[in-house]
Amino acid sequence: MTGPQQVLHYRLTPADALAWERRPMELTGWRKLGFFAPWVVLGMGWGVAEPLPGLLARSAVAGGAAIAVWLAVRLIVARARRRRALARVPAPLDMMCEVWGDHLEARPVTGAQPPTTIAPEAIRQVLATPDRLFLDAAPALLILPRTAFATPEDMAAFAAHWDALSCAAAD
Structure with a gap:
């Protein structure tokens, strides 16, 4: 079996999770x-x-x-x-996200926690902000800070790719 197509390394902080909570949404x-x-x-x-x-x-x-x-x-x-x-996200964590052909796996670099696996058919929304990319696959949520990508264009391309995959899986 071959390895992941890409591995993203980043630091996830409570501020990243708070950015998700502060996103504009319906009043409830x-x-x-x-x-x-x-x-x-x-x-x-x-x-x-x-x-x-x-x-x-x-x-x-x-x-x-x-x-x-x-x-x-x-x-x-x-x-x-x-x-x-x-x-x-109770404390800052060094994370890695492995990009496989048909899914994403995110896990802390240290520790024996099972990965958060996200398949395109489970993605409800892909939300890109200037600082973060959110892939919502409730109950799972993948938060990728801008620092996980080399350039903003790479982040935008990644978001577009996974958004297209989730839309294709929904059809």
């Missing part, structure tokens, strides 16, 4: 609450502050309550993102 859960709750509290605060004299006092109470709720939800969402990122 706490993030949806964070979008709607301040408006609800603003309306409720406006109603509760009705006995206060003057428009400025009423606006300050309602606006202050809405801002407090918005900040609280933002803190909860940020904490949840950090927790998920640290659960995925």
